[in-house]
Amino acid sequence: MNKEKFETVIGLEVHIHLKTASKLFCRCENIFGGKPNSRICPICTGQPGVLPVINKEAVKLAIKASLALGCRIKKKSVFARKQYFYPDLPKNYQISQYKLPLAEGGHVYVDGEKINLTRAHMEEDAGKLKHTAAGSLVDYNRTGTPLLEIVSEPEIKSPDQAARYLKILRSIFRYCEVSDCDMEKGSMRCDANISLRKKGEKELGIKSEIKNMNSFRGVRNALSYEVKRQTAELEKGGVIVQETRLWDEKKEVTKSMRSKEEAHDYRYFPEPDLPPLEVEETFIQSIKETLPELPRVKVKRYMKRYNLSEYDCGVLTAEKELADFFEKAVDGLTKTDEATVKTLTNWITVELSGKLNVAELEITRSRISSKMIAELVSLIEDGTISGKMAKKIFEIMWDKQESPSDIVEKEGMKQITSDDKIEGICKKTIENHSKIFKKYLSGKEGVIGALVGSIMKETGGQANPQLVNSKLRELLAEKK
Amino acid sequence: MTIKETADKISSGKISASENLKKYLSGIDESQAQLNSFISLSKERAIKKAEEVDKISADLPLKGIPFAVKDNMMLEGTQTTCGSKILKGYTSPYTATAVEKLERAGAIIIGKTNMDEFAMGSSGETSAYGPTKNPVDITRIPGGSSSGSAASVKAGQVLGSLGSDTGGSIRQPAAMCGVVGLKPTYGLVSRYGLVAFASSLDQIGPFAATVEDAAIILNVISGYDPKDSTSLDIAKKDYTKDINKGVEGMVFGVPEEYMGEGLSDSIRERVTETVKELEKNGAKIKRVSLPHTKYAVATYYIVAPAEASANLARYDGVKYGYRSDNADELIEEYIKSRQEGFGPEVKRRIRIGTYALSAGYYEAYYVKAQKVRTLIKQDYEKAFKEVDLIISPTSPTTAFKLGEKFNDPLQMYLSDIYTISCNLAGVPGLSLPAGTDSAGLPVGIQLTGDYLSEEKILRGARAIEGLYNKS
Ligand SMILES: [Zn+2]
Numbered sequence: 037m038n039k040e041k042f043e044t045v046i047g048l049e050v051h052i053h054l055k056t057a058s059k060l061f062c063r064c065e066n067i068f069g070g071k072p073n074s075r076i077c078p079i080c081t082g083q084p085g086v087l088p089v090i091n092k093e094a095v096k097l098a099i100k101a102s103l104a105l106g107c108r109i110k111k112k113s114v115f116a117r118k119q120y121f122y123p124d125l126p127k128n129y130q131i132s133q134y135k136l137p138l139a140e141g142g143h144v145y146v147d148g149e150k151i152n153l154t155r156a157h158m159e160e161d162a163g164k165l166k167h168t169a170a171g172s173l174v175d176y177n178r179t180g181t182p183l184l185e186i187v188s189e190p191e192i193k194s195p196d197q198a199a200r201y202l203k204i205l206r207s208i209f210r211y212c213e214v215s216d217c218d219m220e221k222g223s224m225r226c227d228a229n230i231s232l233r234k235k236g237e238k239e240l241g242i243k244s245e246i247k248n249m250n251s252f253r254g255v256r257n258a259l260s261y262e263v264k265r266q267t268a269e270l271e272k273g274g275v276i277v278q279e280t281r282l283w284d285e286k287k288e289v290t291k292s293m294r295s296k297e298e299a300h301d302y303r304y305f306p307e308p309d310l311p312p313l314e315v316e317e318t319f320i321q322s323i324k325e326t327l328p329e330l331p332r333v334k335v336k337r338y339m340k341r342y343n344l345s346e347y348d349c350g351v352l353t354a355e356k357e358l359a360d361f362f363e364k365a366v367d368g369l370t371k372t373d374e375a376t377v378k379t380l381t382n383w384i385t386v387e388l389s390g391k392l393n394v395a396e397l398e399i400t401r402s403r404i405s406s407k408m409i410a411e412l413v414s415l416i417e418d419g420t421i422s423g424k425m426a427k428k429i430f431e432i433m434w435d436k437q438e439s440p441s442d443i444v445e446k447e448g449m450k451q452i453t454s455d456d457k458i459e460g461i462c463k464k465t466i467e468n469h470s471k472i473f474k475k476y477l478s479g480k481e482g483v484i485g486a487l488v489g490s491i492m493k494e495t496g497g498q499a500n501p502q503l504v505n506s507k508l509r510e511l512l513a514e515k516k
Numbered sequence: 517m518t519i520k521e522t523a524d525k526i527s528s529g530k531i532s533a534s535e536n537l538k539k540y541l542s543g544i545d546e547s548q549a550q551l552n553s554f555i556s557l558s559k560e561r562a563i564k565k566a567e568e569v570d571k572i573s574a575d576l577p578l579k580g581i582p583f584a585v586k587d588n589m590m591l592e593g594t595q596t597t598c599g600s601k602i603l604k605g606y607t608s609p610y611t612a613t614a615v616e617k618l619e620r621a622g623a624i625i626i627g628k629t630n631m632d633e634f635a636m637g638s639s640g641e642t643s644a645y646g647p648t649k650n651p652v653d654i655t656r657i658p659g660g661s662s663s664g665s666a667a668s669v670k671a672g673q674v675l676g677s678l679g680s681d682t683g684g685s686i687r688q689p690a691a692m693c694g695v696v697g698l699k700p701t702y703g704l705v706s707r708y709g710l711v712a713f714a715s716s717l718d719q720i721g722p723f724a725a726t727v728e729d730a731a732i733i734l735n736v737i738s739g740y741d742p743k744d745s746t747s748l749d750i751a752k753k754d755y756t757k758d759i760n761k762g763v764e765g766m767v768f769g770v771p772e773e774y775m776g777e778g779l780s781d782s783i784r785e786r787v788t789e790t791v792k793e794l795e796k797n798g799a800k801i802k803r804v805s806l807p808h809t810k811y812a813v814a815t816y817y818i819v820a821p822a823e824a825s826a827n828l829a830r831y832d833g834v835k836y837g838y839r840s841d842n843a844d845e846l847i848e849e850y851i852k853s854r855q856e857g858f859g860p861e862v863k864r865r866i867r868i869g870t871y872a873l874s875a876g877y878y879e880a881y882y883v884k885a886q887k888v889r890t891l892i893k894q895d896y897e898k899a900f901k902e903v904d905l906i907i908s909p910t911s912p913t914t915a916f917k918l919g920e921k922f923n924d925p926l927q928m929y930l931s932d933i934y935t936i937s938c939n940l941a942g943v944p945g946l947s948l949p950a951g952t953d954s955a956g957l958p959v960g961i962q963l964t965g966d967y968l969s970e971e972k973i974l975r976g977a978r979a980i981e982g983l984y985n986k987s
Contacts, residue, residue: 078609078610081835082830082835083609083610083836084590084596084598084603084606084711084712084830085588085589085590085596085612085708085709085710085711085712086708086709087707087708087743087744087745087746088745089742089743089744089745090745117826119826119829119873121829121832121850123834123846126830126835127829127830128829128830128832129826129829172846174834301874301875303825303826303870303873303874303875303878304873305822305823305826305873305878305882308714308715308716308746308823309712309715309745309746310745310746311745311746
């Protein structure tokens, strides 16, 4: 309807928890959950007289994540105090980076489109509030967890693209092993700035900031709702108010939380308890060397090496664990020609993925190992089993976690390929199906399919259908 | 009695730490009511510690020395109030690095000393626990904010104490009470466990009766601390080693800006006299200029309140400390807890700081103040290319009457006019007694040195101390 008139402009601020052993400024353990207030100390609860000491491992992971996004790492960055009062923030200020962030620039490709990044900076997380009938409770276990905030340019064009951008970030960070990026557990969080403008216009429209989107679906739905809301407002000639809005997942609407006038003045100033964070080039280089092959590079390599489609490669590389599984399986193949790898790819992306989905299992918990699936594909490719048999074997592999060759052995499921055996079976079948044979003689060559079907049924699918087909033709031709 | 003499006696077994402590505890029983120099005493803990020290056979630099620490330093299990109602009853959950070092060196900490609330004040009168009296004349202020730390040493309640100095809070009360007080180079003593007032200015330092005792304490408390990211990672020094080398060949600078209007005549006389004596003893005297001194107070009253406004945000009634009973919801509880928990001077500075950091004012105030701060640093850097030490008065007046300036914050702020620049630049400064004024009140002289020049400062101070002890 209005699609011709307006275009959507979205910028995302993404927070990820860095997977360090301890918190950002104290030595408390950095893990999810736990008994409330069981992982706290004077420093992360803001007792008088405490001082922050930066966790070097967190700096390393933050640099690694930034490098994976192609950011420029600043040799000198500065922590600042972001001030606001809230019970989940023990010092009533958050130590964050403001004017001089750790990293600038960088980009992410979303479906071939380049989304530029503004910056990435480090900060500490706040605690959690729990509202009960008896009053509000606060849990400081999460307080001081190291975060990296990645700010994109306002270049994302749709709610769908926003969700895909997030998934790509998650994939990259999981590849780098810097974060679990679990939106459910809050180790990946996202706020969005969204505005509309008339098509072709350069200037950005008035934006609203959307918070409280706790899943990929939530991001897509909240932003879609916002596009509709803003479009309706603009179409009836109204103006968008600059404000912060909260996504209500149950009611599927965004609600105004505070206007621009009510916005916080955070009174940022440089954190006097921490000297500027200075990183040396050699340190950055040493981290660069630990970067794994990232999904985009992997896709290109797979396409070139195995001649797989971009789509297949995209599926295989979306999660590092799946790509690792695929590569291990390739190593286990007896032949790695394009056709065999393509067969393997299908087995992984269709059959195995389907099973995992139904069982709600991650690939790392798969009941069929990479070695087993490679063996299965090798058996298909060397003609030991047919595709149909392979499906049966696959089911047994999944249920009993046995190797395909063992199953073939045990169940006597080897494909019948010996010329003598096939000939014997064919002869017998022709004899047993005199009616069909007569039809054939009367010129109805199509009935040969019925004979093949009957043989396959009799042999439990073990006879090689191509061989059966050609042998039947040969025998029938003789009898004509 | 000095620290050195007492530690020797205890180490050689002439007296036990426990016996020695008993004497001091009964002294405090007599004088505390009059001076109000302590906010809390931990006698039982001290007695236990003395017994422990008596079991140690090794010599320790502060073995059995009765000690006091300002009530803004953490000592696990004891109360830390910062002189404020908002922290009344707060029990330290850990021990400050400097305090831990004292105890490891054998010091017996008797109690926590009275102070201006959150170290904001120059007279001791902003304490929520009543003002500390100057032992020299109990109708007068002992200076501040480390009021009790200065007074307790002067009164002989303890042999040494720790204070903190953000704009003169060690040196000014040392001058008012007539004891030695040293503010070390920023970063020389760990701030871990010192309740922050203005983080980029705060520094812990010693009070003692003699320069040598101050050096002995500095030996103990100085040194790198991985818990404080602003702590300096440098090799440890023995600050007593060169202390008696005299001033021959040393160059002293007299800054014209510190000798002009506002300075009391008798203090000017003492400084001029001292300079002459130093010259007689082989020192060279030069005039130096610190032209940005005139902006120091204004700069300080932007930087310090700005940092304080953030540092004191944590006192909100949620986690610990005072919580108002008169609130029904969160915002009201924040406001009332802070309104009722903080005293007027603290609230004034929080307001100034909040304002200076607000959008639209930040550049004009905070950023500008940081620029002036750089200029003040450069003044010192230039001066210390020409001179070893700068000699000046510590404060423009001697101890004034209790209540005299309490309702005039500007006059009160000017008390620190000669001490503030050191903190803004981060350089060390020491105040030591140099005679008295016509009323018999102690006059303080301040020596300022370049970064990490504590050895030189102590050496110069020891020489001046010698001059006054002779006469
Ligand atoms: Zn902690």
